[in-house]
Amino acid sequence: MKYVSTRGQAASLDFEGVTLAGLASDGGLYVPEAWPQFSHDEIAAMVGLPYAELAARIMAPFVGDSLTPERLRELTTQAYGRFAHAAVTPLKQLDERQWVLELFHGPTLAFKDVALQMLGLLFEEFLGRREDHLTIVGATSGDTGSAAIDAVAGRAKVDIFMLHPEGRVSDVQRRQMTTVLAPNVYNIAIDGSFDDAQAMVKRMFNDAAMTGTFGIAAVNSINWARLMSQVVYYFAAALQLGAPHRKVAFSVPTGNFGDVFAGYVAARMGLPVERLIVATNINDILHRALSAGDYSASTVTPTAAPSMDIQVSSNFERLLFDACGRDAAALAAQMQQFDATKALQLTNAQREAIAGLFSSARCDAGQMAQAMRWAYEAAGEVLDPHTAIGLHAARTAQDLPADVPVVTLATAHPAKFVDAVERATGVRPPLPARVGDLFERQERCDHLPGTYEAVAAYVAERATPKSGRKDA
Numbered sequence: 001m002k003y004v005s006t007r008g009q010a011a012s013l014d015f016e017g018v019t020l021a022g023l024a025s026d027g028g029l030y031v032p033e034a035w036p037q038f039s040h041d042e043i044a045a046m047v048g049l050p051y052a053e054l055a056a057r058i059m060a061p062f063v064g065d066s067l068t069p070e071r072l073r074e075l076t077t078q079a080y081g082r083f084a085h086a087a088v089t090p091l092k093q094l095d096e097r098q099w100v101l102e103l104f105h106g107p108t109l110a111f112k113d114v115a116l117q118m119l120g121l122l123f124e125e126f127l128g129r130r131e132d133h134l135t136i137v138g139a140t141s142g143d144t145g146s147a148a149i150d151a152v153a154g155r156a157k158v159d160i161f162m163l164h165p166e167g168r169v170s171d172v173q174r175r176q177m178t179t180v181l182a183p184n185v186y187n188i189a190i191d192g193s194f195d196d197a198q199a200m201v202k203r204m205f206n207d208a209a210m211t212g213t214f215g216i217a218a219v220n221s222i223n224w225a226r227l228m229s230q231v232v233y234y235f236a237a238a239l240q241l242g243a244p245h246r247k248v249a250f251s252v253p254t255g256n257f258g259d260v261f262a263g264y265v266a267a268r269m270g271l272p273v274e275r276l277i278v279a280t281n282i283n284d285i286l287h288r289a290l291s292a293g294d295y296s297a298s299t300v301t302p303t304a305a306p307s308m309d310i311q312v313s314s315n316f317e318r319l320l321f322d323a324c325g326r327d328a329a330a331l332a333a334q335m336q337q338f339d340a341t342k343a344l345q346l347t348n349a350q351r352e353a354i355a356g357l358f359s360s361a362r363c364d365a366g367q368m369a370q371a372m373r374w375a376y377e378a379a380g381e382v383l384d385p386h387t388a389i390g391l392h393a394a395r396t397a398q399d400l401p402a403d404v405p406v407v408t409l410a411t412a413h414p415a416k417f418v419d420a421v422e423r424a425t426g427v428r429p430p431l432p433a434r435v436g437d438l439f440e441r442q443e444r445c446d447h448l449p450g451t452y453e454a455v456a457a458y459v460a461e462r463a464t465p466k467s468g469r470k471d472a
C-alpha cells in the first residue's frame with residue numbers, strides 16, 4: 001500500500017514511512033493511493049470476531065508489507081488488551097432506534113486510546129528497526145494529549161512535547177497529562193486556542209531547521225495510522241447491528257474531523273453506511289461547511305465540550321481531496337487560500353460529492369444539556385457533553401429511513417467532564433479506578449506564550465536529535 005499527499009508534491013510513502021512522517025512535507029495529509037475494498041461476503045465473515053482479530057483484518061490492507069499478518073495480530077492483541085471492557089468498544093441501546101458506541105474504556109477514558117494504544121506500539125516496532133530517535137510534537141484540546149502520553153511515556157527513542165491551550169481543558173484532562181512525570185514527557189500550556197497549538201505543530205513539520213535535526217512525528221489525527229485504527233469500531237458496531245445486510249447511520253461529535261473521516265473510510269471500504277452525521281458545538285465551522293459550503297474559521301468560543309472547541313479541522317482536507325476527484329493541484333490551491341485567509345468556499349462538485357453521505361447539525365449548550373437529561377431519564381445512561389452533542393444530532397436527524405439504527409459515538413467518559421454532567425443531570429459520575437489517585441499526584445507543566453518561536457526554541461533545547469546523540 002502506497003500513501004500520497006493531498007497536495008501532490010510530497011514523496012509517496014509506505015505504511016511504515018507514513019506512520020513515522022505525520023504531516024507530508026508539502027503541508028498536505030497522507031491518504032492511501034486507493035481505498036481498499038471488502039466484498040459483501042468478506043464483511044459477512046467478520047461477524048462475531050473478537051475486537052483484536054477484527055482490527056487486524058481491517059488494518060491489514062493499509063499496513064501492506066510493513067508488518068506480517070502474525071505481527072499485526074500480536075500488536076492489535078496487545079493494544080486492545082489494556083481496555084477495561086471485554087468488547088473493547090461496547091454498544092448500548094438507548095431506545096428502539098438510538099444506540100451509543102462506548103469508546104472510552106481505554107486507559108485515559110476517551111476514544112483516542114483506541115488509536116493511540118496502537119500507534120504507540122507501531123512507533124516502537126518501526127523504531128526498533130532503525131537508529132532514529134523520534135520527537136513527537138502534538139496539540140491537544142484535552143484528550144489526544146493524555147492518550148498519546150500514556151501510549152509513549154517511558155518508551156525508548158521517543159520524546160513527546162504536548163501543547164494544550166492554558167485553562168481550556170478540564171481538570172481531569174489536564175491532570176491526566178501533567179501528572180505523568182516520565183523524563184521523555186513535556187507538557188506545555190500555551191496562551192491561545194487549540195487551533196493556535198495545532199498551527200504551531202503543523203509549522204514545525206515545515207521548518208527545515210527543526211526537521212533537519214529532529215525526527216518530528218505526529219500523534220494527532222494528521223497521522224494516517226491514527227485514522228486507520230478508528231475505522232475498526234465502525235465495522236464493529238455495524239456488524240452487531242446487521243451489517244452487511246443492513247445499513248447503519250452514525251452520529252459523530254466532531255472537531256478535527258478525524259473520527260468521522262474514519263467512518264467515511266469504512267464506507268469507502270464497503271461497509272453499508274446510510275449516513276454520517278457531523279455534530280458540532282457552537283464552534284460550527286463544519287456545520288456551516290457541510291450545510292452551506294462555507295468553510296470559514298472564526299474565533300473559538302470556549303464551551304462545556306472543550307475537546308471540540310476547534311475551528312480549523314485538519315482532516316476536512318482529506319475529504320475535500322476525494323470530493324474534488326483527487327485533483328491535488330486544485331486542492332493545494334484551495335488549502336493555500338484557506339491557510340492565508342482562514343476561509344474557503346466549497347465548489348458545487350465538492351458539495352454534491354459530500355452530500356451523498358454526510359449531513360450535519362450544530363448543538364448549543366441548552367440542547368446538549370437536554371440530550372444528557374434525555375439519555376439519563378430514558379435509558380439511565382450518563383453521557384459526557386461531547387457524546388450528548390452527537391446524540392442531539394442523532395435524534396434530530398431528518399429523512400433517515402425508519403429501519404436504520406443510529407449509532408452515536410460516545411467519545412469520552414462522563415467523569416472527564418464531571419461539572420458539566422452534574423449541572424445537566426444532577427449526577428456526579430466517579431472516576432473509574434483505573435485512573436488511580438489522579439488528584440493526589442504532583443503536576444509538571446511549563447507555560448509558554450502562544451508563539452511558534454517560543455515553542456520551537458523550547459523543543460530544540462530539550463529534544464534528542466534524530467541521530468539519537470544529544471551532542472550531534
Ligand SMILES: Cc1ncc(COP(=O)(O)O)c(C=O)c1O
Nearest residue numbers: 143254255256257258259307411
Ligand atoms: C471527547 C471528544 N469528542 C469528540 C472529539 C472530536 O473528534 P475529532 O477531532 O476526531 O473530530 C474530540 C477531539 O478530537 C474529543 O476529545
Ligand SMILES: N[C@@H](CCOP(=O)(O)O)C(=O)O
Nearest residue numbers: 140141142143144220221307
Ligand atoms: N479533540 C482533540 C483535538 C486533537 O484532535 P486529533 O484527533 O487530531 O488529535 C483532543 O482531544 O486533543
